[in-house]
Amino acid sequence: METVKQKTLKGSFSLFGKGLHTGLSLTITFNPAPENTGYRIQRIDLPGEPILEAVAEKVTDTQRGTVIANGDVRVSTIEHGMAALYALGIDNCLIQVNGPEFPILDGSAAMYVEKIKEIGIVEQNAPKDYYIIRHKIEVKDESTGSCITILPDEDFSITAMCSFESKFINSQFATLDNIVKFPKEIAPARTFVFVRDIMPLLEANLIKGGDMDNAIVIYEREVSQEKLDHLADVLNVPRMDATKIGYIQNKPLMWENECTRHKLLDIIGDMALIGKPIKGRIVATRPGHTINNKFARLMRKEIRKHEIQAPIYDPNEEPIMDNIRIRELLPHRYPMQLVDKVIAMGPNSIIGVKNVTANEPFFVGHFPQEPVMPGVLQIEAIAQCGGLLVLNQMEEPERCSTYFLKIDNVKFRQKVVPGDTLLFKVEMITPIRHGISTMRGYVFVGDQVVSEATFTAQIVKNK
Numbered sequence: 001m002e003t004v005k006q007k008t009l010k011g012s013f014s015l016f017g018k019g020l021h022t023g024l025s026l027t028i029t030f031n032p033a034p035e036n037t038g039y040r041i042q043r044i045d046l047p048g049e050p051i052l053e054a055v056a057e058k059v060t061d062t063q064r065g066t067v068i069a070n071g072d073v074r075v076s077t078i079e080h081g082m083a084a085l086y087a088l089g090i091d092n093c094l095i096q097v098n099g100p101e102f103p104i105l106d107g108s109a110a111m112y113v114e115k116i117k118e119i120g121i122v123e124q125n126a127p128k129d130y131y132i133i134r135h136k137i138e139v140k141d142e143s144t145g146s147c148i149t150i151l152p153d154e155d156f157s158i159t160a161m162c163s164f165e166s167k168f169i170n171s172q173f174a175t176l177d178n179i180v181k182f183p184k185e186i187a188p189a190r191t192f193v194f195v196r197d198i199m200p201l202l203e204a205n206l207i208k209g210g211d212m213d214n215a216i217v218i219y220e221r222e223v224s225q226e227k228l229d230h231l232a233d234v235l236n237v238p239r240m241d242a243t244k245i246g247y248i249q250n251k252p253l254m255w256e257n258e259c260t261r262h263k264l265l266d267i268i269g270d271m272a273l274i275g276k277p278i279k280g281r282i283v284a285t286r287p288g289h290t291i292n293n294k295f296a297r298l299m300r301k302e303i304r305k306h307e308i309q310a311p312i313y314d315p316n317e318e319p320i321m322d323n324i325r326i327r328e329l330l331p332h333r334y335p336m337q338l339v340d341k342v343i344a345m346g347p348n349s350i351i352g353v354k355n356v357t358a359n360e361p362f363f364v365g366h367f368p369q370e371p372v373m374p375g376v377l378q379i380e381a382i383a384q385c386g387g388l389l390v391l392n393q394m395e396e397p398e399r400c401s402t403y404f405l406k407i408d409n410v411k412f413r414q415k416v417v418p419g420d421t422l423l424f425k426v427e428m429i430t431p432i433r434h435g436i437s438t439m440r441g442y443v444f445v446g447d448q449v450v451s452e453a454t455f456t457a458q459i460v461k462n463k
Contacts, residue, residue, distance in 0.1 A: 003346050004128040006091040008032045010120035015111055017103030020077055020214065021064065026103040028081070030115070033092035035126035038275055039085060041068065041075050045098040054082065056273040056296035062289035064201070066270055076101040079269030079289070084112035086272035087182035090121060091128060107190035107214040109265055113183045131303050132312070133280030134447065139295045146291040148267075150299075153281035155179070160264040160284045166194065168220030168245055172260035182268070188254055189261035192216035195223070195248075198231060216258065217248040263287050274299045308452075310444035311351045311423050313343060319353075320345050321388065328398055329391045330384060335361040338381035339424065342388060348428040352385040358418035373416035378451045379407065382441035385424040390437050390459055399462050405436065406456040413450050420445045435459045
């Protein structure tokens with residue numbers, strides 16, 4: 001059971017450009033951050049240089065990009081930078097910007113990816129905390145027909161299906177079946193805008209920094225030459241023939257479905273605000289920042305309900321340690337051997353199993369009319385599982401025993417009764433020093449934590 005570690009940047013890098021909506025000249029700097037920081041955005045142009053936590057609940061506007069805010073402190077158009085961090089596996093980063101939005105750059109995430117690869121990524125000590133999708137989760141918007149569904153899968157993948165209100169560009173789909181393909185297949189996809197939407201945006205005092213180098217412009221509904229000329233003059237771009245329908249940009253389309261690839265990029269950027277990397281398959285129909293944020297908020301609620309996820313248990317798989325091997329390592333025998341098998345183990349963690357039957361001897365007196373497994377035996381079972389973890393790292397483990405030195409932070413959340421299958425998950429908090437180790441253990445029934453404890457144990461060589 002390999003432990004994947006959190007990652008941050010090896011150093012800092014900066015990018016320079018104008019804001020899409022404000023037109024301001026902006027500098028954005030990405031910095032390394034300590035373990036378990038997540039993503040933080042700092043407005044260094046404001047008094048006190050306030051820092052915003054980049055999470056879904058902080059999103060206050062999704063009309064033309066993702067905006068996070070805390071009171072009067074706002075930062076907009078964050079999705080492209082967030083997508084690059086998430087897709088490249090960076091867990092912790094402090095982003096400093098000297099204005100109210102990220103620079104639009106070329107309208108994609110390509111420059112962010114390029115700079116991240118250039119500066120490098122470093123592994124940290126803390127484990128990466130994936131949230132593994134165990135069942136279908138879905139959010140819908142009946143008014144728009146938008147829907148995002150996530151399904152169980154071994155890794156992260158995503159499919160986006162878009163339907164545009166346009167005869168010129170109607171339906172498209174795009175798929176990212178492996179996140180490692182993001183830099184080449186998704187990151188360069190540029191943002192886009194329809195000509196029909198440009199004037200209302202300008203009237204709303206937006207897209208002051210928009211131009212032909214940072215967006216794909218789609219002219220799909222013919223307007224009068226006079227109106228199109230006026231728009232070109234306002235945007236300070238060359239006039240064009242109003243009868244020629246098509247894409248307008250200085251750089252040709254990279255893919256026929258570049259617009260939908262960019263929608264997929266936006267989903268990943270908005271998913272970064274969930275706060276944990278996800279293992280699951282997303283299917284998004286008519287996505288946009290509004291539905292993306294609803295999905296991210298729903299996922300954060302789901303994660304809070306299952307803050308500690310139960311291990312995946314497949315009874316068909318061969319155990320790492322069977323009952324015979326456990327007896328070789330542990331001195332416990334009937335009725336005190338409380339681990340039946342070990343199904344996974346890494347350098348710092350172990351997962352064990354116990355099937356609780358109606359024939360357990362403790363049920364005779366605890367309690368005759370309502371059999372409940374004593375909490376103290378659940379903690380004993382956690383400790384036995386932890387003992388297997390540390391003994392497996394010792395030379396001649398058969399000649400060693402482990403003993404409790406201390407038990408802390410014990411919690412019992414629900415009853416354990418006959419018929420339950422207990423899953424034990426134990427992780428080392430500190431490495432073994434002078435024969436002493438501190439561990440954190442959890443007992444699960446199904447998806448629910450039923451008990452937990454932190455304990456310190458001493459490993460002693462038997463005489």
